[in-house]
Amino acid sequence: MALGLAPQPGHAQQANTTGSTVATPGGGTSGGTPADGTGAGTGATGNTGTTSTSTTASTAGASASSQPSQETAAPATADPSKVSTKTDDVQETKEAANGATDPQKAPLLVPGGAIDGKLYPKLFQDKFTDTATARGLLHWDVELKEDERLAFSYxxxxxxxxxxxxxxxQIIxxxxxxxxxNCVAQKSTDQEDNTNFAAPFTGYIxxxxxxxxxxxxxxxxxxVSLERRGAIEPSMEIPFEFMLWKVPRTSEEPTAAASTNATLTTDDSPAVPLTMADERKNAKLIGSGNYSGTLEPNKLQWFKVLVSEGQRLHVDVNASPIELERNADTSQPISLEWRVVGPTFNPVMTTGTTDSVPYDNVSVSSKQAVGIETVTNPIQWxxxxxxxxxxxxxxxxxxxWVALRYYRPQATANTQPLKFTISLAVSGTPLSVPKFVDNLTGQAATDAKRQEAVAEESQSKTSPRFMVRSNSTPGQLWTWAMVAAIVASIGAVGGVGILRGRGKEVSLFH
Known part of the structure; x- marks a missing residue:
């Protein structure tokens, strides 16, 4: 796992989320305002080199050190039996969610949840259209009962x-x-603040x-809404996927992993070709080891890595020097981008093993190789x-899921592929997986069981089933025009929750 030259920092350090806050159409708040500066994170931007810092109040929750101690460890093995979910044989059942630009016409979607101790997120697809406009906003409705908690990721x-x-x-x-x-208790988003759209936007609330x-x-x-801010030209359709599920309780308190950040011993085994897929759903499962490959300019590639409960994923990336064509435009940054994405599209942050600074890219050079050793936090319920x-x-x-992309602005037919190597490993002892308490009833539970039966016929007995069911029943009409006004009032309320991606704080109400 050789270390090259220092890359540019990637997404910002995660901070906290506040509870719900009442937002008024005029932009004011009541009952505790997020505009007082709390909730902002500490981090660094990618290609701009700027940083932003603010403090957060301490709140309850599972503890993890922001400056973990270091120790040397041999690579561990992931245990397939000790994972919360498995995606290698997932039935990619999804339908158009048909999000509405008018809040009062939002379709009613039925989220997934837990049944028979398994997690069944529902997978949806939709798209932004007319992207040359300054903003686009899509809405969906979801019903929640007493004590239910909704997760939304994209x-x-x-x-x-x-x-x-x-x-x-930005995607908000x-x-x-x-x-x-504002009913957001927890938030983790990867938000760009530059012009490149170099890698997928991912987010979870x-x-x-x-x-x-x-x-x-x-x-x-x-x-439930998703907003695009900023124009994309020429006007086009930008497809996206998202998941909705009711967060289950667990029948017993899960064990949390130690906060120690293990630095792996060097693995000098020869690199083997990396198998990558053009689409996320076709990504192949890759084991620990050293890999090599090439990336065509601006082409997104995918693979998957198994991480057991409580383990960390180590991702060490090195990019070879590139060959610039004559009169190449180098006014914009050229980079190798990577993103680690959880089974429900939740962003997984990678930080430097020596400085605990978040990184998700290296700026590629025509003169020398560049690289970085990174590691995730323990991935655990x-x-x-x-x-x-x-x-x-x-x-x-x-x-x-791991996404790779060689971002090369103004690429031409003569632009050469990027050669790279990547080392993958897991560390930490696998912990017991959480035991989910069922929270799907009625038609949602029936759909889950029906989907499970279909999956079993395809010899997919151990994976969660992604279900989709659109329901356009209008239900009770509310004054959603007020909600639309809240969202449309740009900059009215300060940021709530944690944002990562480029060290920027963005309000939930704008």
Whole structure:
């Protein structure tokens, strides 16, 4: 696992999320404002080299050190029996979610959840259209009962043919109740603040458990929304996928892994060719080891790595020097990008093993090789209950998707592929997986069992089943125009939750 030259920092250190906050149409807040500066993270941007820092108040949650101690360890082995979910033989059952630009016409979607102790997220697909406009917003409705908690995660991959983008291109998720409360208790997003769209946008948010004496977010219908901010030209369709599921409780308290950040001993075995796929759903499972490959300019590639409960994933990346064609445009950064994405599209942060700074890219050079050794936090279910600190959102063990992309602006037919090597390993002793308490009933449970029967016929007995069922029943009409006004009032309320991607804080209400 050779270390090359220092790369550019990637996404920002995760911070905390606050509870729900009442937002008024005029942009004011009541009941505790996120505009007072809390909730911002500490981190560094990618290619701009700037940093932003602010503090957060301490809140309850599973503890993990932001500056873990170091120790040398031999590579561990992932245990397939000790994972929360498995995706290698997932039935990719998905339908168009048909998100509405008018909040009052949002379709009702039925989220997944747990049944028979298994997790069944529901997988949906949709698309942004008319991207040359400054912003686009899609809405869906979800019903939540007392004590239910909703998880919403998404992935928006880059698309070929993009010629220009606004410097503020962002993807922003929302969960808003019928009274206009911001119902986001936990958030982890990978948000770009530059013009490249170099890698997929990924993000995860979850609501608090609704109801209860001290909870502003009450049972009923909730508006789940995804917003694009910043124009993309020429105008095109940008497809994306997202998952909805009710977060189950566990029958016993899961064990949390130690915070020690193990530095692996060097593996000098020869690199073998890396098998990659053009589409996420076709990604192959790759074991620990040293790999080599080439990447065509701006072509997104995928593979998967198994990480057991409580283990860390080590990703060490090295990019060879590139050959620049004559009169090549180097005014924009040229980079090798990578993203680790959890089974439910939840972002998984990779940080430097020596400095604990988040990295998700290296700036490629024509003169010398560049590289970095990175490692994730322990991937474990207790992170789902954390409100701040490292590891927020990195909660689902199993097969983690890894995306690679050689970002080369103004690439031509003469642009050469990028040669690279990547070393993969896991560390840590696998822990017991959480025992989920069933929370699907009625038609949702029937759908889950039906999907499981179909999957078993395909010899896929151990994986979670992704189910999709669209329901356009209008239900009770509320004053969603007020909600739309809240979302549309740009900059009205300060940031809530944790953002990572480029060290920027973005409000949930703009």
């Amino acid at each position: 992935i928006v991959p880059p698309k070929q043919g993009i010629q220009r983008m606004d410097s503020t291109l 998720p929302f969960i808003i109740d019928q009274e206009g409360h 979850s609501s608090p458990r609704v109801g209860g004496q001290d909870q502003e977010c009450k049972p009923g219908k909730f508006k 207790p992170n789902l209950e954390k409100e701040q600190g490292s590891g927020v959102g990195e909660f689902l063990s199993g097969e983690q």
